[in-house]
Amino acid sequence: VRDIVVVGASLAGLRAAESLRRHGHDGTITIVGAEPHEPYDRPPLSKQVLAGTKEAGDVFLGVDPALEAELALSTRAEALDINRRRLTLRGGDELHFDGLVLATGARPRTLPGLSGSHLEGVHLLRTIDDCLRLRAELDGGPRVTVVGAGFIGSEVASTCHRRGLDVTVIEALPVPLERAVGPEMGAVCGRLHTDNGVRLLLGVGVVGLRGSRRVEEVVLENGSSVPADVVVIGVGVAPETDWLAGSGLDLSDGVVCDAWCRALSSGRPVEGVVAAGDVSRWDHPAFGGHIRVEHWTNAVEQGDHAAAVLLAGEEAGRFAPVPYFWSDQYGTKIQFVGRAVPGDEMTVVEGAVGERRWVAAYGHEGRLTAALSFNWPVRIMAYRRMIEEGAEYPPPPAVFPTAPAHEGTER
């Protein structure tokens, strides 16, 4: 493997490039990125940058010159030929590779058939440019409506509330975040909005946005409407795979990979092609099937691992992390490790809901599968390790010291 191309100049792509050098790759590395910017961190876009406490310049990840990677920015890859081992770039140029890392991430979904989504004042949030456009509008003190009470929508609501704005959140499901954290804890997360004076409308879909040039109101399926000067649509993301149509790679809600992060074609690994980050749906050895994880830590760890596989093959091992994510809302750090599925048991094992900090454990057939915490960064990492080690559910009381754990600043 001499010439390696990484498609996607963001978190997973940059971590893959760093890992290639760390593992001794001394050939070329070219990082192709559609955005005009060097790789940057997205989590602050719904938090500090939107709040105005960080500037855009504060979130760049930094490309170490020692990487000797060529960065091709504002350059979109438009097609992949796995037989000829070539990428076609926008404009028609072709790029040869011996090894390829697919790290094109995800883009925000919109609501299908939503009328009025072209109106001024309607926003999606994925890029630094999206964030700055939205932030500029918040300076005028608008009434903000957030469509979708997922993690990013909830963080936008929290940040707008912190900026003193009038905020409404509309969620089509009866319980926010139910799929991620289960019904009881989804309701607990939803209460963060209402406890802070943010209106939360549940179990009602949005059918349209109305206004003449700018958005003026959000129309709900029950016929009522919510006045709004700014609307942020936060209804999840879709993996960036359209450009790979016709490449022969298996695509199904992401680039389908085996347990080593190798991209598959007709179910077989393609030599020298791996995928990492939000775009990858890989066969997780511990979860009995393919999963796609849309979180920061996974992009870091999978970028690192996929690059190692590119150089060392199966010797690099299967990619089997316990997923982890965090979210910051209304001064509360929410953290989740593992993977909960409908039907899992759940019990609060440390602290109590209603107290400032607590941990809830999830289990299935006597095994610990996941844990959720509020404001307890150090403890949650102990649960990540326990899940990795195959701990029982419910975890034995002995593992819970009653003395409060030292609170760190771990992400």
Ligand SMILES: Cc1cc2nc3c(=O)[nH]c(=O)nc-3n(C[C@H](O)[C@H](O)[C@H](O)COP(=O)(O)OP(=O)(O)OC[C@H]3O[C@@H](n4cnc5c(N)ncnc54)[C@H](O)[C@@H]3O)c2cc1C
């Ligand atoms: C506002 C926001 C807040 C977040 N907060 C959190 C958080 O609190 N906690 C957490 O765990 N996670 C959070 N995340 C998720 C986290 O940022 C993502 O999981 C992470 O960015 C994924 O990295 P990635 O490199 O896989 O993809 P991305 O960061 O999406 O990068 C993919 C890159 O590929 C480029 N690209 C796409 N197609 C092409 C192409 N054809 N050719 C060339 N380039 C292409 C894109 O332009 C993009 O720059 C947040 C995300 C957002 C948007």
